[in-house]
Amino acid sequence: MSAVEEDVGPSRERSLAPFFTLARRTRYALHQGSRVALYTLHSEAVRRMNRELQKDLPEIPKVVPDGPVPSQRRMLADIVKLFAADLTAVEDGLYPMPSDGTMTPGELLATSRAFFRDAPEVTRRRATGAHQEVNEGTSGFTAALPRYYRQNFHFQTDGWLSEGSARLYDFQVDVLFSGATAAMRRRALVPFAKILRRKDQRKVAYADLACGTGGLLRPALAAFPRLTGTGIDLSEPYLNVARDRLKSRRARFVTAMAEQLPFADNSLDVVSCVFLFHELPPKIRRQVFGEVARVLKPGGSFLFVDSLQTGDVPDYDGLLSVFPQLFHEPYYTSYLTEDFSRMAASNGLEERWWTSAFVSRVAEYVKSD
Numbered sequence: 311m312s313a314v315e316e317d318v319g320p321s322r323e324r325s326l327a328p329f330f331t332l333a334r335r336t337r338y339a340l341h342q343g344s345r346v347a348l349y350t351l352h353s354e355a356v357r358r359m360n361r362e363l364q365k366d367l368p369e370i371p372k373v374v375p376d377g378p379v380p381s382q383r384r385m386l387a388d389i390v391k392l393f394a395a396d397l398t399a400v401e402d403g404l405y406p407m408p409s410d411g412t413m414t415p416g417e418l419l420a421t422s423r424a425f426f427r428d429a430p431e432v433t434r435r436r437a438t439g440a441h442q443e444v445n446e447g448t449s450g451f452t453a454a455l456p457r458y459y460r461q462n463f464h465f466q467t468d469g470w471l472s473e474g475s476a477r478l479y480d481f482q483v484d485v486l487f488s489g490a491t492a493a494m495r496r497r498a499l500v501p502f503a504k505i506l507r508r509k510d511q512r513k514v515a516y517a518d519l520a521c522g523t524g525g526l527l528r529p530a531l532a533a534f535p536r537l538t539g540t541g542i543d544l545s546e547p548y549l550n551v552a553r554d555r556l557k558s559r560r561a562r563f564v565t566a567m568a569e570q571l572p573f574a575d576n577s578l579d580v581v582s583c584v585f586l587f588h589e590l591p592p593k594i595r596r597q598v599f600g601e602v603a604r605v606l607k608p609g610g611s612f613l614f615v616d617s618l619q620t621g622d623v624p625d626y627d628g629l630l631s632v633f634p635q636l637f638h639e640p641y642y643t644s645y646l647t648e649d650f651s652r653m654a655a656s657n658g659l660e661e662r663w664w665t666s667a668f669v670s671r672v673a674e675y676v677k678s679d
């Protein structure tokens with residue numbers, strides 16, 4: 311074959327590259343754009359529904375933001391920025407094109423209907439301050455759970471304690487975050503992909519703490535095809551849903567407390583944790599951080615995704631300040647000023663970097679060698 315013939319393939323590919331790029335970006339924009347539209351419509355519909363329901367309920371005490379509140383436009387701009395970073399990571403080959411929201415139309419419709427059926431209950435709890443319903447008639451596995459955990463977090467039906475709650479959870483969170491939740495979680499896959507470049511995935515010991523229904527474990531195992539991972543959570547029903555959604559032999563699930571991890575000292579290469587720390591009382595928060603430090607190998611990484619804190623993006627401070635009242639987040643206010651960098655240092659971890667991603671703070675902590 312002549313040199314000219316040899317060149318035909320790659321040069322044709324090169325000339326078509328702009329079209330592939332355009333097609334990929336269009337696909338991404340359509341996919342994420344339709345998700346934002348879907349969840350924004352749900353959010354608007356539920357807001358209108360609440361206005362009607364509220365007429366028959368005690369008036370909710372007015373919550374006054376302690377700081378600036380971003381406009382809708384600003385938040386949308388930050389979501390677009392998040393999606394742009396997500397797409398860049400895909401184009402840099404760090405993880406594959408995401409497949410968020412792969413529910414069938416039938417499943418989507420059923421979940422949407424369940425969401426609207428449940429919404430008046432959430433509104434009633436918010437208006438009456440009812441956040442201890444999970445403790446009425448507590449029995450079986452729930453009775454043994456820690457007291458701080460047995461609450462109707464976010465005023466949600468059954469708190470963390472039923473499969474019904476687990477099946478609605480991701481949809482509810484996406485209504486709150488306009489469909490951007492999965493993209494926020496994926497920020498943890500960027501440092502994860504870089505760590506794995508230096509390692510044999512098959513030999514990496516990995517756990518996701520408070521994995522819930524598998525919101526990070528699923529994309530992590532999809533992105534890194536030889537990785538195995540253990541999802542830890544205190545909620546059996548949430549783990550059952552995670553098992554159901556992530557039918558992979560590379561995933562293992564263990565019901566356990568993040569403050570008493572079922573791992574030996576210095577045994578894990580990577581630990582991740584998404585949206586747990588703001589749900590914990592300060593004392594438990596510190597214990598969990600201590601446990602992460604204990605189980606990580608020297609040089610191992612802790613990948614952290616959670617809410618923004620006060621001052622991270624000052625334009626959001628007022629919004630963060632009203633969140634605990636509106637969504638029953640009993641430990642969130644103390645979370646807002648928790649010094650994680652110091653907490654890390656006192657446990658032998660170093661905060662390597664942190665960054666904001668829409669309403670999330672993403673950070674990496676590395677255990678000293």
Ligand SMILES: C[S@@+](CC[C@H](N)C(=O)[O-])C[C@H]1O[C@@H](n2cnc3c(N)ncnc32)[C@H](O)[C@@H]1O
Nearest residue numbers: 470520521522525543544545548567568584585
């Ligand atoms: C806000 S959800 C986050 C779930 C998941 N990481 C995600 O990204 O969607 C909080 C999760 O933390 C779990 N959880 C709360 N306290 C816990 C604890 N002390 N130990 C283990 N899991 C806990 C709950 O059961 C729930 O699944």
